[in-house]
Amino acid sequence: MASEASAPRHIRLTSHHGGFGALPIVWGAATPAERGPIVGTTTRRSHRNVIGTHSGSYSVYRALAVAAGALKREHKADLTNTAPTDIIGPYPQWTDAAKIVSLDPWGAQVAEVFATELQAGYDIRPTIAITKAHVILPEVIEALQKGRLTPDRKILMDGGAACVTKAAIEPVWWLPGVARRFGCSESDLRRVLFEETGGMYPELVTRSDLEVFLPPIGGQTVYIFGDPRDLANPEVELTARVHDECNGSDVFGSDICTCRPYLTHAIEECIQGAQRGGVGLVSYSRKEGRALGEVTKFLVYNARKRQVGGDTADQYFARTECVAGVQDMRFQELMPDVLHWLGVRKIHRLVSMSNMKYDAITQSGIEVGERVDIPAGLIPADAQVEMQAKKAAGYFTPGGAPDQEELKQTKGRSL
């Protein structure tokens, strides 16, 4: 069997019809039976009803494991005891094709809602997994020691561990809906996705009958403080942050931006909110460096620090644009989907200053009450460049935005 991966085999292109036995997908249908399961298996190709495969960017590692002979390509997941610890939904947003276009709302419950299809031999994988955890952060322990947080042994334990429900979500794109969000035609979207990935998925342009794409990108994780069912109740106070990945700050504590301090501040706010009888939510998206990637991000850091006059706030966006061609590639248009999956209709306290996130959330029909900015004492000195530039560009700031002269004066460290 070791020769399985290396034995010469015909390559079966799936760029033509012939999906005998493939189940139809009717996005936004009223019931999971009518919607149909997402089948991205690579073992029974005739069953596939999507473009791409499961696990987002990790599908490439799966291919490596098969190539190396470490994984049998026909391996079928044994899902015993993997069911969600908490049931999310179904909510009315799940059956509104315009509300959710970038994840499968039924993705956590496939074993239950597609039991018949699984029995019939379809390899249907969960695209969402829900579990429970204790999270221990030094900033939360410090808040306990300084008396800003108090343990209640339900949400927050004596030693500083916070009890959470967390969900990991893989991207599942319904292409007609994604195109509508970005204001382009579906055929243009398909063509550009095909071309800009170096021709990675020919079905994007040859199989217009396949409307669902499992893109090779990072997904997202949500952390819930309190009862997940309360997220859908607009009467229960919801404290929420939607955070985009920044490995340099989030994990390694780099002081050029406010990402980790803002994230840990949001967690503190979420814990306090949950202890007041509310619920807290942090949604974390894998969109490293404004979705430009870390290589581009570090190139921009150098360009900022080496420019004539040094790293000043008035040149902050210009330097990113010089290297990347755009200021930001995160495009928050798809971000609210996860909130609609959780049934959110109102965020009482949004722990974010981003106007782009605020606009995307409110334009998707979710009401936002108070906006919570980062406390001044948590902004590292070198991160003032970014903070002032963003405030001038439209970020929420109760203190007013800086003028051009102030931006010139706000200067970061040299290399």
Ligand SMILES: [Zn+2]
């Ligand atoms: Zn950052």
